[in-house]
Amino acid sequence: MRTMKIVHQEKSSALADGVDQSGGPGRILLGVFETLDRAEIPYCVLHGYERYPQRITSDVDCMISASVHPEQLAALFHENRGISIDADLVCFREYYFVFAGRNADRSPSYLVLDLSIDYELGGLRFYTGREVIEGRRRHSCFWTPAPPVEFGGYLARKIAKVQLTDAQGRRLSALYAQDPAGCQRQAARFWGARNTALIVSAASSGDWTPVRRCLSRLGAEMRLRAMLRQPWRSIGNWSLRMGRRIRSGFWPEGGLTVIFLGTDGAGKSSVIKSVRQDLAGAFARTTCRYFAPGLLSLLRRPAGPILPHAALPRSRMTSVIRACYWLVYYLLWYRLMIHFALARSTLVLHDRHFVDALVDSKRYRYVGPAWLLRLIWRFTPKPDLVILLDAPPGVVHARKQDVSFEETARQREAYLSLIDTMKDAHVVDAAQPLEHVVSDVNDIILRHLTMRMARRLGLEHNMVYRAQPGGAFTTEKSL
Structure with missing residues (x-):
């Protein structure tokens, strides 16, 4: 397995214009992307990135190379805290990571990074990670999927959730306009000729009303075709999910x-x-x-x-x-x-x-x-x-x-x-005033989470906490 490069150096000028330089989830996210790029780990932001890094309203969903294990990523993120990443890793479960940083007013800010090695919905695989990553393209300071792949994955996600708003329809039509032929092939991958024609008509015209009327039917066909392509994988994914739930019940971590x-x-x-x-x-x-x-x-x-x-x-x-x-x-x-x-x-x-x-x-x-x-x-x-x-x-x-x-x-x-x-x-x-007491308590709890994460990774010997004015703490790499 390829060894990851853990780079310790000053923050580069890769931070995009418009990101608050004093903190926030956008700054944390760009630090994570910079860390992955410097470690030469391929990744791809799947959707919802149009206003990144200035505005992040939910989890950041990314595809990651299957050759990198969660513990390796956690160690990489932990080792780069305060270097390229302005936050501490406070929680991770499998490929799910939570970072905690600070805003300018010392209030906590968080970034939730939800990574996956395949594009799956409800335990069914719709794209392999290799398909998504190999066709990725550079978008500002990070990587995004090729328009047809993003179109197919985003449409499958919205139909699986039985939810397709006007804004989401406009996004799908914008992706379709970039590569109509490629998007048609992706639609034909999940649906038969009749439903593919329905989707193509909606994407080209911008009127998604006919699609909204039959979201349940489209979702049923999509899931059936995905299950028939790889029936044993669907059963295996279900078994893995149940195993994780049982394990978390006996050995809680988060x-x-x-x-x-x-x-x-x-x-x-x-x-x-x-x-x-x-x-x-x-x-x-x-x-x-x-x-x-x-x-x-x-x-x-x-x-x-x-x-x-x-x-x-x-x-x-x-x-x-x-x-x-x-x-x-x-x-x-x-x-x-x-x-x-x-x-x-x-x-x-x-x-x-x-x-x-x-x-x-x-x-x-x-x-x-x-x-x-x-x-x-x-x-x-x-x-x-x-x-x-x-x-x-x-x-x-x-x-x-x-x-x-x-x-x-x-x-x-x-x-x-x-x-x-x-x-x-x-x-x-x-x-002290209430806001100072709360800040001190937040520091204690977040510091404990970071130390617990370090012990789990066997990196607690690298943890050094330096007191800041007002009782706060920052983490540094011990030399």
């Missing part, structure tokens, strides 16, 4: 669990809300979890918000029984719930978690033995990250007076002591 700790008034809810929005681009989905629900919480209407320590404590016996319920909940149901969330590449953020009971058992009306809580914590699935939002008691108490100043100070010291015993725990200054 998700992340983060527990936020802090006294009342530290700003956990506000920070979590902003972090969910900022980091949504790095994950398939996000969710927020709280403390274990009560046994009867689903059977009765909540009484409404009350002060944390206003309710009377339970008896010692009731506290022990409730602790046993917490043990079962976190040992079984919570473990299963988190496992499947991670398998679906979910960012799981905890506003309240069982670990809070170790510091503030009075909030949960618990008066049982402290060793029982520590025992439950020992068996509770551990998070990937723990983030303590810390601020002086005076600052916190000025924001919220649900508990006394003395209790706020006690909880703060208890949280700081607890953090010292935890793995992958971080303290963030919550006395």
Whole structure:
């Protein structure tokens, strides 16, 4: 197999005019293309590139040479972070890559690169990667398919989705005008003479209304012809997809669990809300979890918000029984719930978690033995990250007076002591303005994703993080 060239040098002048030089997905994308070109890895952007790199609104779909494995590409992208690529690789699954960079205002920006080695829809192959790449042409700073191949692939994709808008029809007609004979051959590849004539008429006239009326019929014929060409491949692709789903269910890789700790008034809810929005681009989905629900919480209407320590404590016996319920909940149901969330590449953020009971058992009306809580914590699935939002008691108490100043100070010291015993725990200054706190938390999570990716690739020894003003971090190549 050909060895890839990993080039470490200053960024070239290949960045197109009009791209924001301070960041953004367009700048990341051009860096990725530059890296692939310098490594002499052939690729081809399949569609939707007309406004690249100035405007990227969805995943970037590309064809890539089958001779390059996903791990090789991931290592290449990781090695070129901060060199030709202004972003870190934070996630990859097979040929699916997620990059995270920074905009000028320090907010995260993302690029999702969806690579494939064949042009497939629904497990059916319509073009081989060789067909697409061999006929590619240069378009500005990157490579695109030949007009007939792009016409055939784009039309097949729209019909498979049973969706063909006016703008998409205009794009198809523009491609047809560049090579009518070639586009006719591509249509005849997927449909019989009657439907081919229908499509050719629509492409040449620009009126796609007759095609829209029979999208389902066209899709059925297209899939049948593709399946008959390679029946065993269709079965094999289905088996591979099922195998990947089963594997991800047993060995989740893309998700992340983060527990936020802090006294009342530290700003956990506000920070979590902003972090969910900022980091949504790095994950398939996000969710927020709280403390274990009560046994009867689903059977009765909540009484409404009350002060944390206003309710009377339970008896010692009731506290022990409730602790046993917490043990079962976190040992079984919570473990299963988190496992499947991670398998679906979910960012799981905890506003309240069982670990809070170790510091503030009075909030949960618990008066049982402290060793029982520590025992439950020992068996509770551990998070990937723990983030303590810390601020002086005076600052916190000025924001919220649900508990006394003395209790706020006690909880703060208890949280700081607890953090010292935890793995992958971080303290963030919550006395800063909210946007600075959110930025610091985003940096911690994205840095963790990058380090996890480096460990997966066996490249963690190359990771060096340099602190920036305001608590941010950038990654560099160690020398």
